[in-house]
Amino acid sequence: MKISKSLLKTIAAGLVVAGTLNSCGIHDDAVVDLHGENCTEKCDINHAEQARDKGETSEHNWEDCPGCGMG
Amino acid sequence: MTKIYSSIACNLDANILKTALPLFHTEKVQAIEWSFDSLFKVRNIPDWFIDLLKEFGAADRLIGHGVFFSLFSGKWSEEQNRWLAHLKKVSHNFNFDHITEHFGFMTGENFHKGAPISLPFTEKILAIGQDRLKRIYEACECPVGLENLAFAYTLDEVERHGEFLNQLMESVNGFIILDLHNLFCQLHNFEKNFEDIIKLYPLDRVREIHISGGSWEDSSLEPNKKVRRDTHDDAVPLEVFQLLEKAIPLCPNLKYVVLEQLGTGLSTESEQQQYQKDFFQMDQIVESYNDVTDSKSTQHNFANNFLPAIPFDLGEPLQDEKLHQEQIQLSQILENTSDYTTAKTALLNSSLANSRWNVESWNPVMLETAIAIAQKWQ
Numbered sequence: 001m002k003i004s005k006s007l008l009k010t011i012a013a014g015l016v017v018a019g020t021l022n023s024c025g026i027h028d029d030a031v032v033d034l035h036g037e038n039c040t041e042k043c044d045i046n047h048a049e050q051a052r053d054k055g056e057t058s059e060h061n062w063e064d065c066p067g068c069g070m071g
Numbered sequence: 072m073t074k075i076y077s078s079i080a081c082n083l084d085a086n087i088l089k090t091a092l093p094l095f096h097t098e099k100v101q102a103i104e105w106s107f108d109s110l111f112k113v114r115n116i117p118d119w120f121i122d123l124l125k126e127f128g129a130a131d132r133l134i135g136h137g138v139f140f141s142l143f144s145g146k147w148s149e150e151q152n153r154w155l156a157h158l159k160k161v162s163h164n165f166n167f168d169h170i171t172e173h174f175g176f177m178t179g180e181n182f183h184k185g186a187p188i189s190l191p192f193t194e195k196i197l198a199i200g201q202d203r204l205k206r207i208y209e210a211c212e213c214p215v216g217l218e219n220l221a222f223a224y225t226l227d228e229v230e231r232h233g234e235f236l237n238q239l240m241e242s243v244n245g246f247i248i249l250d251l252h253n254l255f256c257q258l259h260n261f262e263k264n265f266e267d268i269i270k271l272y273p274l275d276r277v278r279e280i281h282i283s284g285g286s287w288e289d290s291s292l293e294p295n296k297k298v299r300r301d302t303h304d305d306a307v308p309l310e311v312f313q314l315l316e317k318a319i320p321l322c323p324n325l326k327y328v329v330l331e332q333l334g335t336g337l338s339t340e341s342e343q344q345q346y347q348k349d350f351f352q353m354d355q356i357v358e359s360y361n362d363v364t365d366s367k368s369t370q371h372n373f374a375n376n377f378l379p380a381i382p383f384d385l386g387e388p389l390q391d392e393k394l395h396q397e398q399i400q401l402s403q404i405l406e407n408t409s410d411y412t413t414a415k416t417a418l419l420n421s422s423l424a425n426s427r428w429n430v431e432s433w434n435p436v437m438l439e440t441a442i443a444i445a446q447k448w449q
Binding site for chain 1: 085088089092095096098100101102117119120122123126127130132
């Protein structure tokens with residue numbers, strides 16, 4: 001399927017900024033920021049930090065896991 | 072007549088996207104599959120990724136693949152309510168052509184921990200799966216499908232998997248993802264031929280095929296045996312391409328063939344090149360078939376729209392407390408025992424003994440594998 005050249009350029013640029021962004025890692029300890037149903041589109045609350053402050057998250061965040069059979 | 076689309080699993084993952092960009096430039100990627108319930112190490116999804124999803128969505132070529140719903144959990148959970156609410160929201164924001172999930176239940180107490188594990192194919196458990204599929208349809212309002220599972224405890228389970236999937240999907244006029252690497256795992260682990268097993272699947276319900284790579288694992292119980300696992304971290308093996316060539320003509324409602332690989336398996340240039348090579352090989356097989364059906368003006372007409380014929384009357388979610396307790400016990404045993412012998416002893420001393428789970432007949436090497444899977448994703 002043809003994707004616009006401008007979008008492909010934006011994705012390439014976005015990836016440079018995103019650096020090592022990845023969707024799975026058994027050993028990572030990154031924190032994911034979750035927005036809930038009541039959040040507005042521009043919600044700037046870092047819910048992950050909030051949750052961590054309340055002791056609600058573990059070091060490994062499994063929400064980074066990918067869409068696969070995981071087997 | 073509609074063609075089959077060569078597609079890739081595409082998440083917000085730098086390695087996947089860097090590897091896929093040259094493929095997007097070639098205009099060979101006909102559709103993308105996004106795991107809408109997997110969140111990422113960023114505060115918000117970047118606009119450019121949303122634009123990518125919307126561009127494929129606008130062309131009716133965006134498909135959604137869930138991971139964490141845990142279709143067969145005996146106890147209905149608040150997380151499942153939230154998952155459905157999330158699905159409803161993303162379905163409103165993006166135009167999915169269909170939504171899929173995995174067969175099995177997730178080990179692990181946390182909603183996002185664990186791995187999908189099989190369970191007994193009984194009427195009560197079938198009813199739970201059918202109830203959950205209806206809820207998924209109600210949330211997304213588009214065709215719903217389920218992926219065949221790679222893991223099985225016994226050959227009997229392998230042989231009955233296709234029919235059980237059929238009974239499940241009939242309830243929503245849904246479809247199945249035929250994951251050929253998952254099938255390859257079963258064929259290897261249980262020493263069966265493709266022809267023996269594929270005839271046991273409802274092939275007119277196959278709307279999507281997955282191909283991917285995996286890994287070999289040693290067994291301490293049978294040192295000469297290698298167990299095939301669906302780890303999605305390596306190139307697609309030749310055998311899976313051969314299965315793809317055999318499977319496509321058998322699936323009259325096939326619409327998408329998807330290449331899946333984890334971003335963690337695409338970190339080096341050679342891995343990225345191999346992935347691109349795999350995609351082109353897959354595309355060549357798909358396009359060869361498209362060309363044949365074009366020239367014969369035949370048969371790929373998608374006769375089934377995979378939408379339920381009548382609306383559902385959904386009450387409270389079905390629950391099975393006994394199943395829930397059994398799933399907790401099994402997860403605990405798989406996650407906490409160090410080896411096959413300890414696990415087997417624990418199973419025989421649990422409520423799973425002499426039950427519908429039929430643990431007495433589980434293949435020892437596959438129990439050993441289940442322990443490895445559960446502990447990997449614990």
